[in-house]
Amino acid sequence: MAYYWFKAFHLIGVVVWFAGLFYLVRLFVYHAEANQEPEPAQSILKKQYELMELRLYNIITTPGMIVTVAMAIGLISTEPEVLKSGWLHIKLAMVLLLIGYHHYCKRLMKQLAKGECQWTGQQFRALNEAPTIFLVVIVLLAVFKNSLPLDLTTWLIVALVITMAASIQLYAKKRRQDKEKLAKIDNNAELASSSAK
Ligand code: HEM
Structure with a gap:
């Protein structure tokens, strides 16, 4: 039951x-x-x-990581046999990278707070993938x-996820460009009307 x-x-x-x-980035x-x-x-x-x-990182994100890892330790201690499985070793390697990403976000958060971060909104959007x-x-x-299958269906699902992520990025880029174009048109109209006066 445990x-x-x-x-x-x-x-x-x-x-x-x-x-x-996801929300932090x-x-x-x-x-x-x-x-x-x-x-x-x-x-x-x-x-x-x-x-x-700061609140999101300290009250939601980091406690979420701690609960995930603490419960995983609980799972392994109640069923230590699982430690022999190859899938768990790959999963642990991925989780270590994820913890590295978590701490990298903390570094970026501190740089943003100090006004020392050079990243653009578009770069952060890409990072959020x-x-x-x-x-x-x-x-x-x-x-x-x-028994993770590496057949055609799996690769089609992977391609679908990548296409969805790329579409989100392209849509955000197009919206930004449209906004910039509109701002330029507004600016030109303002200049034209002030010079007409
Ligand atoms: C310290 C890191 C982690 C360890 C040691 C760990 C270990 C485990 C173990 C032993 C199980 C039970 C497997 C079973 O009952 O067959 C499990 C289940 C699961 N874990 Fe993790 N985990 C970790 C992090 C994560 C993370 C970061 C995610 C998600 C991104 C995740 C997603 C899952 C899911 C979805 C299950 C349920 C699988 C099922 O019942 O079929 N785990 N984990």
Whole structure:
């Protein structure tokens, strides 16, 4: 019975951890794009994002990681046989990379707070695809275990996920370009009307 409890809370931890990771980098996008706003809006927005990022990291993301790992230790201690499985070794390697990503986000958060981060909103959008890859690979490993199929269906699913991620990036880029075009047209119209006066 303990095994099921550990597994249930392991999965709850995973959901909380990933919700935090995805939202944190989305906040970084807004934080970086606040640089394009005029003052005093820029300072107000940056201060607000800094506070939201810090709270999200400390209250949601890091506790989500701790619960996931603590429950995984519980799972392994109730069923130590699982440690011999090859899929778990690959999963552990992926989780170590994910923990590295988690800490890298903390570094970026500190740089943003100090105004030392050179990343653009577009770069943060691309970075936010990394947890998607971790999520897909780790969940596939946890569910299929040693019998993860590498047939055509799996590759089609992988291609679909990559296409979806690329489409989101392209859509965001197009919206940004349209916004910039509109701002230019507004600017030109304003200049034309002031010179006509
Ligand atoms: C310290 C890191 C982790 C360890 C040691 C670990 C270990 C385990 C173990 C032993 C199980 C039980 C497998 C079974 O009952 O057959 C499990 C289940 C699971 N884990 Fe993890 N895990 C870790 C992190 C993660 C992460 C980060 C994710 C998601 C991205 C994840 C997703 C899952 C899922 C979806 C299951 C349920 C699989 C099933 O019942 O078929 N785990 N994990």
